[in-house]
Every structure is written in C-alpha cells, then in structure tokens.
Amino acid sequence: MSVLVTGGAGFIGSHIAAALHRSGKTVVILDDLSGGQWRNIPAGTTFVRGSIVDVALVNQLFTDHHFTVVYHLAAYAAEGLSPFIRRFNYTNNLVGSINLINAAINHGTRRFVFTSSIAVYGPGQTPMTEALTPQPIDPYGIAKLAVEQDLQAAFAQFGLEYAIFRPHNVYGEGQHIADPYRNVVGIFMRCVLEGRPLPIFGDGSQTRAFSYIDDVAPVIVRAGFEDVARNEIFNVGADSVVSVRDLATEICRLFDVPCRIETLPPRHEVVDAFSSHERVRSAFNLGEPRSLADGLARMAAWVKQTGVPTPTEAQAIEVTRGLPPSWAQSR
Ligand SMILES: NC(=O)c1ccc[n+]([C@@H]2O[C@H](COP(=O)([O-])OP(=O)(O)OC[C@H]3O[C@@H](n4cnc5c(N)ncnc54)[C@H](O)[C@@H]3O)[C@@H](O)[C@H]2O)c1
Structure with missing residues (x-):
C-alpha cells in the first residue's frame, strides 16, 4: 500500500513517515526542504524534492503511485509571520493543499489526513473544543480552516474521506x-x-x-486507517x-x-x-500525555x-x- 507524506522531511511529518515505513507501508515523501532537513528523512522511504504548489509534479506523483492515503503536513507554519506574508501563506498553505485534494479526488485516494491547527479557533475560546465555531484571526489560521472546509465539501461531493487534526505547540x-x-x-x-x-x-x-511529539504523531498515523477517524476533526496534544x-x-x-x-x-x-482532548482520547483510547x-x-x-x-x-x-x-x- 502506497502512502504520500507531504512535509515528510519536517518535524512532525518525518515522525509520521518513519512510523508508516515501520508498519510496512510504501512511503513517498514530497517536501521542498524549505523548512525540512535532509537528516530527518527516514531511511527506506522514497524522497521527492519538490513543492505541493507544483501542479504537474503533484499530478505525476499520484499517477505514478496511486496513493491510498495522503498525510498532508507540508506548510509554512510560522503563524505569527503569516500576516506579513499573506500571498505566500495562501499560495503555499491553501492553494498547495488544494492541488493535493484535486489529485486525491482524481486518482481515487481513499483518505486524506490533514494537520490543521488550533489557530482556527482564534482568541477567547478556551478551552478550545471541536464543537466551537472557528474564528481565526490570522492568514495561517484562515488557510487551515479553508482547507478543512474544502475537505468536507470534497467528501460530500466526491467521497474523499478525511481526518483532520488540530495540534498545538508540538516539540x-x-x-x-x-x-x-x-x-x-x-x-x-x-x-x-x-x-x-x-x-x-x-x-x-x-x-x-506544549505537546510532546510522541503524543501527537502516532495518533495521526493511525487516523489514515482506523474507522474512528473517518470524517472526524480532533484536537491533539497536551493539556x-x-x-x-x-x-x-x-x-x-x-x-x-x-x-x-x-x-x-x-x-x-x-x-x-x-484545548480539550477528550474527543481524541476516547476515540483512540489514548493514555495520559x-x-x-x-x-x-x-x-x-x-x-x-x-x-x-x-x-x-x-x-x-x-x-x-x-x-x-x-x-x-x-x-
Ligand atoms: N509544530 C506544531 O506545533 C504544529 C501545530 C499545529 C499545526 N502544525 C502543522 O503540522 C504540519 C507540520 O508542522 P511541523 O511543525 O512539522 O513543521 P515543519 O516546518 O517542520 O514541517 C513542514 C514541512 O513542510 C515542508 N514544506 C513547506 N512548504 C512546502 C511546499 N510548498 N511543498 C513541499 N513541502 C513544503 C517544509 O520543508 C517542512 O519540511 C504543518 O502543516 C503545520 O501547520 C504544526
């Protein structure tokens, strides 16, 4: 089974790619190394250096590999800087994501796992629970929310399953x-x-x-394959x-x-x-962070x-x- 991990040379993505490889999946990583590092790329995975903004490259990858699951982590994630790089933020984080969603629909990918962010909630909404209405205050959060909504629309119209995570302050x-x-x-x-x-x-x-990586990456990995994650949104991280x-x-x-x-x-x-993590803990039966x-x-x-x-x-x-x-x- 072939899976795509975008941003797999980055921090969270490399942990996810490594775990998927250990579990026997054929893992392709797409990363432009704008924030990722060579040393993070797990041995045994196929690494493609390139951008999710490159439509031709994205389409070719899906044609070549027929991904069953896409784990989409590639993003420029400097939330505080996003108001000062608005065009870049939306091009990279929103349009780049849409390129992947288009390809996933066209190539019959089963599930699209997306790392959104608690940035979608905006200020004054604590504890942040998944039932709240998101009110992001910066372009980073707005782009994440737009991708979440596009994934919901893509499922409704085309049946592309999604699993959305809203992590925070992972280290x-x-x-x-x-x-x-x-x-x-x-x-x-x-x-x-x-x-x-x-x-x-x-x-x-x-x-x-602040959330330790081992309390975040493993559950995102599971979401590609477990029924509990199908078309769900979860906060994830420490309390x-x-x-x-x-x-x-x-x-x-x-x-x-x-x-x-x-x-x-x-x-x-x-x-x-x-944020509250009751949902993710009970769905995935997680222990204490x-x-x-x-x-x-x-x-x-x-x-x-x-x-x-x-x-x-x-x-x-x-x-x-x-x-x-x-x-x-x-x-
Ligand atoms: N780290 C956190 O605390 C946190 C919190 C909430 C959400 N997230 C989200 O999780 C994901 C991973 O975050 P991270 O902390 O591992 O960041 P990271 O910067 O370590 O990883 C992101 C990776 O994406 C790659 N990338 C960026 N733009 C790209 C493009 N156009 N094409 C291909 N690759 C591209 C970078 O080179 C990098 O390797 C991001 O989507 C981020 O928004 C992270």
Whole structure:
C-alpha cells in the first residue's frame, strides 16, 4: 500500500513517515526542504524534492503511485509571520493543499489526513473544543480552516474521506531549532546553546500547552486507517498549560545556565491557548500525555547531541507595516 507524506522531511511529518515505513507501508515523501532537513528523512522511504504548489509534479506523483492515503503536513507554519506574508501563506498553505485534494479526488485516494491547527479557533475560546465555531484571526489560521472546509465539501461531493487534526505547540526530537519565526522551545534551546538571551514578546505571561511529539504523531498515523477517524476533526496534544516565561526558566534549568531574557514588544497573538482532548482520547483510547519536564529533557538531550542546524532561509516580507523589529533584523 502506497502512502504520500507531504512535509515528510519536517518535524512532525518525518515522525509520521518513519512510523508508516515501520508498519510496512510504501512511503513517498514530497517536501521542498524549505523548512525540512535532509537528516530527518527516514531511511527506506522514497524522497521527492519538490513543492505541493507544483501542479504537474503533484499530478505525476499520484499517477505514478496511486496513493491510498495522503498525510498532508507540508506548510509554512510560522503563524505569527503569516500576516506579513499573506500571498505566500495562501499560495503555499491553501492553494498547495488544494492541488493535493484535486489529485486525491482524481486518482481515487481513499483518505486524506490533514494537520490543521488550533489557530482556527482564534482568541477567547478556551478551552478550545471541536464543537466551537472557528474564528481565526490570522492568514495561517484562515488557510487551515479553508482547507478543512474544502475537505468536507470534497467528501460530500466526491467521497474523499478525511481526518483532520488540530495540534498545538508540538516539540521534540527532529524539530528545526534554527527557524527564527517559530517553535519557541527550539528558539529558546538554540539561544541557550549560542549563549544569547531568550527573546520573549511582551511580559511572557501568555500561556501555551506544549505537546510532546510522541503524543501527537502516532495518533495521526493511525487516523489514515482506523474507522474512528473517518470524517472526524480532533484536537491533539497536551493539556498542561505553562507561561512562556516559565518555559524559558525550565529550559535554562535543563541546560544549567542562568536565565537571561530579552523582552521584545508584544505582538498580535492569542494570549492563552489550550484545548480539550477528550474527543481524541476516547476515540483512540489514548493514555495520559508525557509531562513537559520529561519531554523537554528528551528534546534537550537530542539538541545537545545534534547542535544547531543551518538556519531556515528568511521569508520575503510582503507587508512591512507592524513587522516586529526583531523579525525585520533577521531578514
Ligand atoms: N509544530 C506544531 O506545533 C504544529 C501545530 C499545529 C499545526 N502544525 C502543522 O503540522 C504540519 C507540520 O508542522 P511541523 O511543525 O512539522 O513543521 P515543519 O516546518 O517542520 O514541517 C513542514 C514541512 O513542510 C515542508 N514544506 C513547506 N512548504 C512546502 C511546499 N510548498 N511543498 C513541499 N513541502 C513544503 C517544509 O520543508 C517542512 O519540511 C504543518 O502543516 C503545520 O501547520 C504544526
């Protein structure tokens, strides 16, 4: 059985591709390496370097491999930057997704597994439950929601099954820690390794529930094949909430360095983000998620071993008004 994993050289996608390969599936990865890394690509998979925006390439892949299941993770996922790269965001994350959905319909793919995001909920809707009406406040969340809705329409008209996940703040081994625009856990660990202060937007009281990769990737893998996931939407991840400032303190403790903070002006973001996982736990019979201390310790051990990778390339900014100065500098 042949499965496609887009974004399979990235963080979550590489864990998914590896698990699928271990379970005996023929795995094809499509990734343009804009955020992914060679070292993430699991041995035994077929890797195609290219973009989901390339319609001819996407169609050719489906013609060649007749994918039964598509796991679509490719995206430019810097939510905070998305208001400043609106055209790129919609081209890459929305139109690119539609290219895959078109091909999946045309080639009779059975199920399309999509990693959306809790960004679809927007602010002031905590705990975020799947029953809420999504109200995204930025182009990243809007694109994710549009893809969710297109998948629902595609099932209704063409019978393409879907399984949609809304993860949040995932961290762990394999994450790109040298992306200046996202992955606060990785950014903090990189700063510690480089002896720099840890940058925090605002006073650091904003809260997030950081989710360890092993509490996220395995359930997404199962969703390609299990009935409980058919045409369902699930939040996925950890429950325990921590402030960004406390996260910084914990990471400095793990690396045994004094905690120096660089306070940046607040940015346009959801202040408190945490979601309910009752649905996913009961559907997939999941246990308790890993504790933050344990998950961070595992990632820190991996980071100490692997070091800082080559930074991702700076994005071409489309809207400069209101761009956080620290991001303007990193261009
Ligand atoms: N990490 C999180 O906390 C989180 C939270 C919610 C949702 N998600 C979603 O999960 C998915 C994976 O996220 P991740 O954290 O592993 O990010 P990642 O950047 O590590 O992985 C994304 C991969 O997609 C690839 N990619 C980007 N644009 C592409 C294109 N046009 N064509 C082909 N490949 C392309 C990148 O090279 C990268 O390897 C994304 O869709 C993201 O929006 C992640």
